[in-house]
Amino acid sequence: EDKVVQSPLSLVVHEGDTVTLNCSYEVTNFRSLLWYKQEKKAPTFLFMLTSSGIEKKSGRLSSILDKKELSSILNITATQTGDSAIYLCAVEEGTSYDKVIFGPGTSLSVIP
């Protein structure tokens, strides 16, 4: 059965800390891995990763995919209270049909 696992499920850090969120997957036909940030309601897109070993960066956030280990990490440096959110990892898989499997999310709380 296809699945996406994230760890930790929740995390509390102080402002300025660096955090690493983990995502691992087991899918039949991997196409890409996606990271989303969810605050209040709708998730907002962060990164799409398709190639192993290539880091994607956006400000203080960065992510990298390891296809050999079937995993990805999302790093956030110098965390701020505005980073508090649920971070969702999702994997697109399939051949002729779309299928996106989401992980349970990591709930990050950044305290002043």
Add this chain to the structure above:
Amino acid sequence: ETGVTQTPRHLVMGMTNKKSLKCEQHLGHNAMYWYKQSAKKPLELMFVYNFKEQTENNSVPSRFSPECPNSSHLFLHLHTLQPEDSALYLCASSQASGRNTQYFGPGTRLTVL
């Protein structure tokens, strides 16, 4: 504010009611999606439409009926729902299905009494 809008934002309905959720995207995309997010569960993909054709039905019960009259509009018709169907229903769109970034709407918070 994103280019994907959803109405209503909140909906309370009884188990015998019939209601519809509406999604509209103003991004010129060709693919649209319905997701369900229940409390303490991962986000679940329900339906995918690509160029108005349904390409994915992720084992969704027939009490949920999608409709995609054109590439900009997507509906989710609801009838005889159960309390466990209470959840946040998210709509998303992308340029085409597959390897494209999905943009999400704000969601409809549905409560079934």
